[in-house]
Amino acid sequence: MAARGHVQDPNDRRLRPIYDYLDNGNNKMAIQQADKLLKKHKDLHCAKVLKAIGLQRTGKQDEAFALAQEVATLEPTDDNSLQALTILYREMHRPELVTKLYEAAVRKVPSSEEYHSHLFMAYARVGEYKKMQQAGMTLYKIVPKNPYYFWSVMSLVMQAISAQDKKLSQTMFLPLAERMVEKMVKEEKIEAEAEVQLYYMILERLGKYVEALEVVRGQLGEKLTSELQSRENKCMSLYKQLERWPECNALSCKLLLKNPDDWQFYMSYFDSLFHLIDQGWEPPSEGEHCSEGEVRSSVAQAIAFVEERLAVEEAKETRPLRGPFLARLELIRRLRARGCPEEQELGEPLELMFQYFIKFGDKPCCISDLKIYLDLLTTDHHFINRLMETVPLSEPQDDGVALPGDTRALQRHLCVAQLSRALGLHHALDTTGKLDLIRQLKSHYRHGLQFGKSCLKTELQFSDMYCLLASHVYIDLWAETGDETMLWQCLGLLEEGLSHSSSNAQFKLLLILLFCRMGAFEPVVDLYSSLDAKHVQHDTIGFLLTRYAESLGQFAAASQSCNFSLRFFHSNQKDTSEYIIQAYKYGAFEKIPEFIAFRSRLNRSLHFAQVRTERMLLDLFLEADLSSSLEDNVKSMGLCPEEDDIPWTDMRDNRDLTVLTSWDPADRQLSEEQRSFSLQEELLWLKVRFLTLRLVGTLAVLSHPPTPRNAEKAAENGVVAKPDILRPLLDQLNTTLQNGAQFLERGVQYPFLGPSPTRLAHALASGSCHCQVLAFQLAAYVQELDAAALEETTEVQTQISNSFKSLLIQLKEILNKCKGDLLEVKEGQCKTQPTLLENLVFFVETVCVVHWVSCFCAGVLRPLKASLQKRKKKKKEPISMVVFSGFQEFTAGLQSLFSEVLDHIKGQETSLTALKLGELTLEEWTVSHLAAYKQRGGREPLSPMSRDGLFMCLDQQDWE
């Protein structure tokens, strides 16, 4: 932990046991040891801080903080105390206090390089760029080391990056940074690569590309050696900025001659080529074309250049490079787009792609290479037929399927199948055609398993992708016909695939998706955990789990998966700050803005906002009963209903929506438009949930209206008098629901393998949203009643009584939408009805809201009734209070509704148990299936019926 090397200091010896206890996680002993030490040595401040660390780690934050402040106010200057306090403040997430600490320390010891350097880093941790700039210069004056000077320069760059006023960046911060570097250049004091890198960064941000080019190409540029091709890459980027197309052209060609496989330079070559043509560029009559050498600026030269690269590859004994062959297709595409007839000189795309397949068809990447150029083809069938003729296959077997004899032939055949799909040929088949295709793909899949008998558990089978292709065709069939048997077959096939290739992530991902869509969440938990998704993957694929856990009634699993993600997001802030500091230390200046942007990308993550909101809602739902108080729960989660802290306008969608492999044709792939629709939908639903959460929070605040008498006490508890927030929030919720309904009218569809729709559509259809709005509306009326003089409440009383009645009716309507069998089994065919389950969950969530509103009502009505009775005793004029009888009827109605729900759930359990028992009898369907599997001699795959998880059940929810 802290410096422990100085054996000469007796305090170090005394403190060591405490450090050891803390390092070993034995916080209690650390505290005891510190106490013991402090009895003898009262002034050993560090012992106090170490004790505070122990307290902090055992959850006694307040005590820890008080103790730390005792030491901090003494402004310590000993290493041990300073370092221990730094650790403590970091653990407390109070990095700003570290700056105070070292500000005091350098005041007392103004010549200490170490403390000044700590002060700089403390500022860096909190992003105090201006103070960093000064701290860096102070350091440089004490010890004239270059890094300190450049820390100060970089702090200016950071001021420029973070400035709201971009003009200020361009006219003040960056020019100042530039002058600071220029001074060092003039004095010939530039030492390190990092310093040149920073100079380049400044010039680039100033738009001084000419100057930047001079630096990179000049003597200073010679220092740019760590990164490969660093100078060339920088020049290329500057040429593009400066639109110096001749240089861009010449440099691209030079680099391609060196490495004819580097794709980015084909792109920059072709870009420059067409710019030069459009500009009518002519080479100078004498001398070099440009500072980078020869320019190839005509279509003829470009064709010749590509042909030359191809000739070199063709002449090779070894396997040729793929780059030139694909570059030819790329050039054809670009020429065709411009309507250049010269395109034909390069050849017929079909023929060229055919040749490409001959050369590279046995590589798994052949499909991803060719799929980019499929739009150049005019006759798809002809292409596929020609490819197929070249694949060496056996004579057709009994089932009419001809099979490959080795893995290379298999890979070629697989590639043709993938290309057929990408060309839309699978989609064009009718039902019989598709079923036959599935039969063939399965046959290839199972036959191909023999090549992978020696594969390790961690390797994939050679024929796995056939299995995935067949699954995709099953899904097509289901989407077309609505025949759910196809999905059941698909589940069976994927389970079979997984039994032979247990680490195939694509099988798992698709199984997860299918189980979720069919309403069975339980198997998903194991499948997802076997993917071993961690850290940043929570942000990119965590949605696979969180989207369905709650909506399918798995509240505990939902809460857990939100927690996994939240833990990741919460550690991010602290983690990234440390590495920003490291980047200063190692002079990785270009990484500093990158790390900051990365941190912001995570903080603004859609998934982060979602799991934060859902986690709080789940906590409340799970605690919704009479024995626990909503107020306490809301307070303990620090929910502040009047605060909207979600960065709505600048949300980052970090979901990896293409994580599931798809070979669908381009027009069926997830489009940019669909992506943005999906984000819009997610945001709408998030807003609904967030507003619901805040409304529930408002109920908690309103339940304790601070009367003048206890206002002070209430303020102490953190419950402060609020302006009316219930109504505005309710209005917002209504607007959002309207926006949601409008969005749904568009009927946006996503590819099956792309994003799932949100719960929005089902929530609206179930009626739960409107029922919840009604409940909150009721709370608003009751609030009104509470505020009004009793004599003037006739109207609001009527509204309240009507709301009671409508609430009961609406709840009943939702419940009716939950009725039916979750799993229907008829004549050996299974049909799932996940919507019933989802509606039941909406019902439960709505009941929770109604429960809180009812408690709120009771809280207002009870004292009202009491005061009315007092009034009666004084024999004043009687006031009719229909709300009381209305409330009684309402609660009685709720009681009977709940017993109906419980009967319904018990009924579901009974019928599912009956199905389980029914499975024990050997039906013809099962027998024939098992027989078929055994015939193939394979292990018995898990039939989807036997997966426990199919039996969906709600977590026990105590809302009686």
Added chain:
Amino acid sequence: MLGSKMTTLRAFTCDDLFKFNNINLDPLTETYGIPFYLQYLAHWPEYFIVAEAPGGELMGYIMGKAEGSVAREEWHGHVTALSVAPEFRRLGLAAKLMELLEEISERKGGFFVDLFVRVSNQVAVNMYKQLGYSVYRTVIEYYSASNGEPDEDAYDMRKALSRDTEKKSIIPLPHPVRPEDIE
């Protein structure tokens, strides 16, 4: 077989962490915590290289560092992680990425390049042998298993760079070592 990777090779950036699932969902590829990646990016950015396909997919990446004492002739390049997505295997991409790491280590004046690999990962061990690496020593129980299975040994494999003219750095140790004995 070497060289047909047809690729854009560039520096790995933080944004790539959001796109590397097709590589990292492999059972032998570890997804580390953010601090681990940031540490490498802050300290050895030039050693963290990603390969991108023409379609924009990430194909694979290599992550490494330079460490060791120059005086003791132990200054060397180290391969921390190397992984290629299933779709882009059998193209020689891993070899190309290794070549780049070796070249960077040459420029830094390293004596050798080393890496650790599971003894069970025969595919990788053979590939490294083909690339000129040899087993320098076995590290006992270097890889800790999580699910009750026994911990696994690692090979520490090395390849001498031109600075080590007599190839002293790769002379195999006669006995296996324990993880706590390595630096």
